[in-house]
Amino acid sequence: xxxxxxPGCSLExxxxxxxxxxxxxxxxxxxxxxxxxxxxxxxxTEYISLNKMAAYALVARNLAIAKNQPGNNQTLVAxxxxxFLNLSKAEQYLCEDETLRGHINTALEAGGMHxxxxxxxxxxxxxxxxxxxxYDAIAEKVVKPLNGLRIAPYYGCMIVRPGFQGVFDDHxxxxxxxxxxxxxxxxxxxxxxKANCCGGHMTQISEPVAxxxxxxxxxxAADYEADILxxxxxxxxxxxxxxxxxxxxxxxxxxxxxxxxxTQVMGLAMGxxxxxxxxxxxxxxxxxxxxxxxxxxxxxxxxxxxxxxKEELPMPLMPxxx
Amino acid sequence: xxxATTQARAPTFFDQVVAATPGVSHLEMCIQCGTxxxxxxxxxxxxxxxxxxxxxxxxxxxxxxxxxxxxxxCVSCYYCMTRCPQEIHITDLMYTLKRMAxxxxxxxxxxxxxxxxxxxxxxxxxxxxGRSFELGLATRYHLTHHPLEVYKMAPxxxxxxxxxxxxLTPKPIKGVNQLKAILNxxxxxxxxxxxx
Numbered sequence: 001x002x003x004x005x006x007p008g009c010s011l012e013x014x015x016x017x018x019x020x021x022x023x024x025x026x027x028x029x030x031x032x033x034x035x036x037x038x039x040x041x042x043x044x045t046e047y048i049s050l051n052k053m054a055a056y057a058l059v060a061r062n063l064a065i066a067k068n069q070p071g072n073n074q075t076l077v078a079x080x081x082x083x084f085l086n087l088s089k090a091e092q093y094l095c096e097d098e099t100l101r102g103h104i105n106t107a108l109e110a111g112g113m114h115x116x117x118x119x120x121x122x123x124x125x126x127x128x129x130x131x132x133x134x135y136d137a138i139a140e141k142v143v144k145p146l147n148g149l150r151i152a153p154y155y156g157c158m159i160v161r162p163g164f165q166g167v168f169d170d171h172x173x174x175x176x177x178x179x180x181x182x183x184x185x186x187x188x189x190x191x192x193x194k195a196n197c198c199g200g201h202m203t204q205i206s207e208p209v210a211x212x213x214x215x216x217x218x219x220x221a222a223d224y225e226a227d228i229l230x231x232x233x234x235x236x237x238x239x240x241x242x243x244x245x246x247x248x249x250x251x252x253x254x255x256x257x258x259x260x261x262x263t264q265v266m267g268l269a270m271g272x273x274x275x276x277x278x279x280x281x282x283x284x285x286x287x288x289x290x291x292x293x294x295x296x297x298x299x300x301x302x303x304x305x306x307x308x309x310k311e312e313l314p315m316p317l318m319p320x321x322x
Numbered sequence: 323x324x325x326a327t328t329q330a331r332a333p334t335f336f337d338q339v340v341a342a343t344p345g346v347s348h349l350e351m352c353i354q355c356g357t358x359x360x361x362x363x364x365x366x367x368x369x370x371x372x373x374x375x376x377x378x379x380x381x382x383x384x385x386x387x388x389x390x391x392x393x394x395x396c397v398s399c400y401y402c403m404t405r406c407p408q409e410i411h412i413t414d415l416m417y418t419l420k421r422m423a424x425x426x427x428x429x430x431x432x433x434x435x436x437x438x439x440x441x442x443x444x445x446x447x448x449x450x451x452g453r454s455f456e457l458g459l460a461t462r463y464h465l466t467h468h469p470l471e472v473y474k475m476a477p478x479x480x481x482x483x484x485x486x487x488x489x490l491t492p493k494p495i496k497g498v499n500q501l502k503a504i505l506n507x508x509x510x511x512x513x514x515x516x517x518x
Contacts, residue, residue: 010454012493013456038496040453041453046441047445049424052342052512057504057508103515107505110507113500157397157401172404200397200398200399202397204440205434206434209367213364213397245477245478
């Protein structure tokens with residue numbers, strides 16, 4: 001099976017572990033994700049707040065590239081929930097809104113492009129694994145079941161809502177990730193807030209609102225004694241992982257819940273090493289939790305020693321006089 | 323039977339909001355049930371619930387609507403939109419109100435006045451390079467909006483850098499000039515549409 005693949009900006013750097021693990025985990029199933037040429041950002045939730053035409057034109061360039069990619073099967077896979085939403089939403093609105101379609105094609109023409117909306121199916125990476133590869137095929141590849149690891153499956157919002165091209169799971173109580181984690185042998189804990197929002201960009205806009213939203217999720221996972229949270233979106237991972245220390249400071253809590261991508265834990269269950277899965281890039285250390293299932297994670301690279309303090313103030317180095 | 327002789331009238335605020343929203347917004351269908359506000363994770367921090375805001379739009383309360391912090395506190399989680407019994411595209415309407423508030427200068431007066439700046443910093447990198455650039459975004463946005471609080475970001479930023487999760491320099495896409503041409507044309511079209 002070969003799919004066109006839109007990684008999105010986050011997967012280039014911040015969520016590189018998600019990209020690497022997804023590629024590795026797909027191989028044993030004969031699934032190939034072919035990255036589309038020279039894609040651009042999807043605009044996240046920012047461009048649409050500033051300029052409607054530019055926001056849709058930005059996404060339409062990606063859709064046009066995907067559709068004209070040689071050998072594409074009219075399915076475009078996105079691992080990031082925000083990219084998935086923006087791509088599927090633009091495809092849908094360009095199909096149903098004739099005026100918008102006309103304007104966007106006028107804009108695309110300025111770059112020598114055209115987009116015939118319709119027929120492109122935008123799907124999330126999780127959808128591909130659970131529905132195309134299937135639970136049974138995944139079960140067959142499990143060699144190191146995650147027995148004893150308590151996992152809280154976190155979906156976030158945009159993978160299940162609103163479903164511009166239809167949804168593959170329930171809007172409010174999705175189960176696909178729960179089932180996948182069970183297939184891997186994990187103990188899936190009840191996680192009532194599994195489809196609640198991580199706050200998205202609110203960390204940058206209102207600290208109290210963002211801290212409250214992240215705290216709700218961490219508290220819910222901690223209440224059900226989860227060892228780790230498993231996510232399918234780089235924004236959710238960033239908020240829950242990188243801001244966990246801030247939440248602990250803000251609410252004087254002491255959460256220590258590592259946040260991994262579903263592809264990373266799939267790889268571990270399939271016998272791949274923690275290193276191959278990019279584990280170690282998370283800010284909340286996953287080693288204590290993974291030790292429970294006998295997974296060894298290499299030590300993080302030692303922190304470089306601080307430069308010895310100089311007596312005088314730091315000054316730019318000047319070339320020595322001869 | 324509807325008369326074919328409806329008189330031309332100046333577009334109302336309600337008309338403008340609907341026209342600026344892509345697809346079919348169903349805004350006129352609101353039955354004031356309040357499911358949206360009750361479903362909203364940041365609802366308690368909003369000055370008006372979406373329901374109240376929609377009533378205000380129908381009441382032509384342009385300024386009060388565009389001054390409200392409500393659209394800026396929308397986290398785009400789409401709970402309201404999937405639960406709305408009238409299938410109103412609430413999240414898309416919030417984006418429309420954000421664009422109008424910026425254009426008409428009201429966003430500066432809302433209690434979430436930093437939000438447009440964050441969007442602009444983010445998009446600045448996308449327009450110039452084709453992709454987002456997290457390190458540049460974090461530094462540019464915080465230095466221009468919260469210069470005295472930059473130190474708060476330092477521990478997390480260093481953690482991200484140390485783990486190779488942030489690039490030090492932006493990497494432009496090959497078709498960056500093509501993208502710029504497309505976006506510039508799109509912006510002209512946005513101006514033309516707004517002038518109508």
